[in-house]
Amino acid sequence: MIATLNLAAPRPRPATLHPRMSIAASSAQDLITFIRDSIPLAHSMDLRLHSHDEEHLAVLAPLPPNINDKGCAFGGSLVSLMTLSGWGLVELELRRRGFDCDVFVAESNVHYLAPVWEDFLSEARLAHGASWEAFFHTLRTRGRARIEVACRVPGEQPDKPAATLSARFVAKRRD
């Protein structure tokens, strides 16, 4: 009954019709469009696709609609963007493999490490130790599985993120 970030997944395209990367790129833009159209706050944030491949999803948000009174990024925008990037990473991999699931965030740990003074992005990848294979094995056998995702908003220095989010996402098969 947990359903805070559920988004309807359209039917995945048959994998035989397109090269894998084309499907991924197309689905990522489709997903961002869907999110913007169905979640008013994502539209208010002006959420956009930055980049996507099988290992990461990066989404970005311009600063002006996400600003706070100090002129830097509002914490709520940072955590929302990170959560959406993680959710999207899981959703896209499910689509790519032909699964029709509800995906929702169950828990997250957030660190705010430095102020963000310009447009910002969040990059999501599987957390260290997390595995798509284990996730899909459980999903196939139990109809439900969870996976840990690590998201970060890059900071001004390459190795020092401005914010991080570690989240557990849960997928439940609908089919």
Added chain:
Amino acid sequence: MIATLNLAAPRPRPATLHPRMSIAASSAQDLITFIRDSIPLAHSMDLRLHSHDEEHLAVLAPLPPNINDKGCAFGGSLVSLMTLSGWGLVELELRRRGFDCDVFVAESNVHYLAPVWEDFLSEARLAHGASWEAFFHTLRTRGRARIEVACRVPGEQPDKPAATLSARFVAKRRD
């Protein structure tokens, strides 16, 4: 240099001019107005004051601008509202005691426990074991202090919240 939820604190009113509760109630509404005016996303969420006293701050958000594609509350709205309620609790107590500080969220742990199908509120209180006295003692001696705050979005059943957030806020004196 951490400043994701910094909000400028107007000069606190002299405590001798008004009864304590009047100051608190007035400041809480002033703060919500300030947040709505200076953080576009809080305005998009249609953030409102629910109630406030010396032990809690509750803010609410109507569902329509905070909805997801399923018709329940977007996770980003839930975590943003909880974070703002916690930030506001600390900010208001600082104002009430005449401190001029920057307050920012440094870390949070979020649990999404049940979907929210209607307008929702977040109630913030000090976390178990946290103490204003210890916080203000440290702030007076070091010019900087941190405090743990517990926020919750009530669920349909009285003792089962729909979401919880445990956050560490940091205050730094500006004066």
